[in-house]
Amino acid sequence: MASATPVVVIGGGAAGFFAAITCAQLQQRRPVLILEKSRHILAKVRVSGGGRCNVTHACFDVDELVKNYPRGAHELIAPFHRFNPKHTIDWFKAQGVALKTEPDGRMFPVTDNSQTIVDCLTNAAPKYGVTIYPNLGITGITPPQTQNADWLLQTGNNQTIAAYCVLVASGSSTQMWQLLSGLGHTIETPVPSLFTFNIAHPLLHELAGITIPQVAVKVPQTKLQAAGNLLITHWGLSGPAVLRLSAWGARELHNLNYRFNVEINWINHLPAQSVAQLLAQYKSQYAARALQAHALFNLPLRLWKRLASQSGIPENLRWADVSKKQLQQLVSQLTQTVLPVSGKSTFKEEFVTCGGVRLSEVNFKTMESKLFPRLYFAGETLDIDAITGGFNFQAAWTCGRIAGNSMAQQATAGFEPENHF
Numbered sequence: 001m002a003s004a005t006p007v008v009v010i011g012g013g014a015a016g017f018f019a020a021i022t023c024a025q026l027q028q029r030r031p032v033l034i035l036e037k038s039r040h041i042l043a044k045v046r047v048s049g050g051g052r053c054n055v056t057h058a059c060f061d062v063d064e065l066v067k068n069y070p071r072g073a074h075e076l077i078a079p080f081h082r083f084n085p086k087h088t089i090d091w092f093k094a095q096g097v098a099l100k101t102e103p104d105g106r107m108f109p110v111t112d113n114s115q116t117i118v119d120c121l122t123n124a125a126p127k128y129g130v131t132i133y134p135n136l137g138i139t140g141i142t143p144p145q146t147q148n149a150d151w152l153l154q155t156g157n158n159q160t161i162a163a164y165c166v167l168v169a170s171g172s173s174t175q176m177w178q179l180l181s182g183l184g185h186t187i188e189t190p191v192p193s194l195f196t197f198n199i200a201h202p203l204l205h206e207l208a209g210i211t212i213p214q215v216a217v218k219v220p221q222t223k224l225q226a227a228g229n230l231l232i233t234h235w236g237l238s239g240p241a242v243l244r245l246s247a248w249g250a251r252e253l254h255n256l257n258y259r260f261n262v263e264i265n266w267i268n269h270l271p272a273q274s275v276a277q278l279l280a281q282y283k284s285q286y287a288a289r290a291l292q293a294h295a296l297f298n299l300p301l302r303l304w305k306r307l308a309s310q311s312g313i314p315e316n317l318r319w320a321d322v323s324k325k326q327l328q329q330l331v332s333q334l335t336q337t338v339l340p341v342s343g344k345s346t347f348k349e350e351f352v353t354c355g356g357v358r359l360s361e362v363n364f365k366t367m368e369s370k371l372f373p374r375l376y377f378a379g380e381t382l383d384i385d386a387i388t389g390g391f392n393f394q395a396a397w398t399c400g401r402i403a404g405n406s407m408a409q410q411a412t413a414g415f416e417p418e419n420h421f
Contacts, residue, residue, distance in 0.1 A: 004030045005150050007407050008163035010138050010176065012036030014045055015379030015396035015403075016169035017121045017130075022404025023411065024128040030164060030411040032130045035155070037137030037170070042118045044171070048393065049106070053114035055092065056085040056397070057390040058101045068391040070193070070248045071354060072384030075364050076395060083401045085394055095120050106390050141166070141179050143372050151374065165407040167367075167376040169400065172353035176381065180357060184371055188383040190355030193250040194243050197262060198343035199236035203310055208234045210300045216265040217241045220338075221256075224249040227268060232303075235345055237262070240388070246344070247387045250354035258344045264337040266307070267297040272335045279327055287320035297334070307333040352392055356383040367403035374410055376403040 009020045012034050024032040034041075048054050059065045062080045066073040089099050089107070097120045099107045109116040125132060140154030150162040170176040177187045210232045217237075218225035224245055231239035245262075246253065253260065267275065282296065292315050295304035305315070311329035313322060322330075357377055361370050369375040378399035386392045 005162050005164040006031040006033050007165045007167070007411050008151075008153060008161060009034045009167045009169060010153075011168065011170035011173075011379065011381070012038075012041035012132065012134065013169060013171055013379060013396070014042065014121075014393055015400040016167065017042065017125060018397050018400030019167050019169060019376075019378055019404035019407070020130045021121070021124050021128055022401050023408045024125075024130045026405060026408035027412045028129060033161075033163075034125070034130060034132045035136045035138060035153075035161075036132065036134045037156070037173075039134045041132065041134055042121060045117055045121070045393075046114050048114060049108060049390075051114050052108045052112045053117045054106050054108060054388075054390040054393065055099055055117060056088045056107045056394045058085060058105045058107055060084065060086050065391075065394075068389065069384065069386045069395070070250065072359060072382070072386075072395065075359050075362075076384070076398070079364055079398045079402055083398045085390075087401075088394060088397050091397075092117075092120065095124055104389070138170075138176070138179070141183065143183060144374070147373075165374045165376065165410055167378060167403050167407060168357075168381050169377070169379040169396075169403075171380045172356070173381070177356065180381075185361055185369070186358040188355045188358055190353045191250055191254040192344065192346070192351065193247045193354040193385050194352040194388055195246045195344040195346055196233065196238040197236045197242055197246075197341045198258075198345055199262075199339050199341055201339050203306055203337065203339065204232055204236065207232045207302055207306065210303055211239065212266060212299065212303065214268040215239075215241050216269050217245055218263050219245070219249065219253070219260055220263050221260060222249065222252055224252060230264070236341070237339075243388050247352070247354075247385065250385075253344075258341065260341050261338050262341050264339065265335045266299060266303070266337065267334055270297075270335065272331050275334055276327070276331045279331065283319045283322060283327070287318065289319055290316050291319050291322055292317075307337070310337075352385050353380060354383070354385050356381050359383055364402075366406035367399055368406060374407075376407060378403045 007023050007030050009016045020032050020034050066076055098110045100110045101107050137156040138153050139156055142152040151166045153161040181187050212230045215230040216227045226241050226244035228240035230241045292305045292308050295301045311333050313326050367376045379396045384395050
């Protein structure tokens with residue numbers, strides 16, 4: 001096929017599609033190709049948000065937005081000023097896709113169906129001239145040997161594809177990281193982020209499904225702490241508080257081999273002294289009432305009963321008969337429950353990896369490699385990750401948009417008709 005050497009995007013995920021569409025929109029001189037190793041394009045888009053696709057988050061203050069990124073916060077400040085959630089909303093609206101905001105700030109298509117986003121991207125790609133090749137993985141990558149020479153990509157079916165610009169948006173692909181490392185890029189060791197805690201403890205037995213609002217969680221042997229809703233599961237603990245803790249502590253908890261104690265204040269940051277005073281008042285006011293009969297602090301009754309039992313307080317014991325020692329134990333259970341974590345579980349299908357291409361080796365004005373011209377990065381290939389809530393997708397849209405724009409400029413400036421297959 002005789003035409004200009006193409007722009008090649010490695011990876012058919014959110015960042016890759018957005019970059020390819022952007023590049024194709026802004027220039028028509030060079031073909032734009034997406035190469036996806038599997039037959040499933042936009043796989044993570046499909047499963048995000050329980051199949052609804054958490055497209056972005058309604059956080060329009062860049063200084064606040066970057067606080068949701070344990071890794072990449074500093075580097076994303078300037079890119080977010082160029083393309084942020086407002087621009088994402090406007091882009092999808094221009095494609096005929098309206099988004100809605102939920103009370104917690106997460107944004108979804110009004111259809112509540114991720115297929116809406118998949119269809120939007122897969123329709124926009126050919127509309128602007130992007131060609132998609134599923135089942136085509138990359139096994140080798142050779143840099144240009146001279147200033148204007150092409151990149152050479154070796155494929156799994158023994159083809160060699162020449163590319164003028166290459167964007168690596170292959171997610172947390174170990175194979176691609178190995179290829180990039182072979183070129184000379186530094187790969188920050190990948191470890192899981194956004195995971196739940198495995199805990200086998202009598203306190204949690206038969207409490208699965210209970211959500212407790214505004215709980216404070218910390219790992220005593222570290223400086224890690226987080227607050228938010230907490231969900232008790234069949235295997236331990238999940239919910240925003242735990243997911244935030246796992247994101248910010250991804251490397252530290254990995255180094256602990258996911259064996260550590262977690263300390264929980266079930267009533268957020270209310271200190272033990274204040275709790276003791278409130279319990280003393282309740283003991284005086286409701287002396288004849290059984291302590292376990294009515295939950296305090298808006299806690300679910302089943303959890304309240306379990307915390308009381310763990311404090312040595314029998315089910316029918318009246319407030320008047322609760323001993324000072326038992327009250328002290330209850331204060332401790334409410335504000336400093338310590339549970340042993342014995343492992344982790346992936347959070348649904350929305351796994352996120354901490355690690356990837358070292359950020360200091362990337363020019364965030366263009367998303368271009370500082371080591372090689374016309375090599376770009378976007379998405380989870382980079383050492384960027386966020387807490388749950390649409391922030392990871394926003395980083396993908398932003399970095400993809402900037403990379404696509406930069407590749408379009410580069411492709412136009414260096415245009416010369418050549419053979420690419």
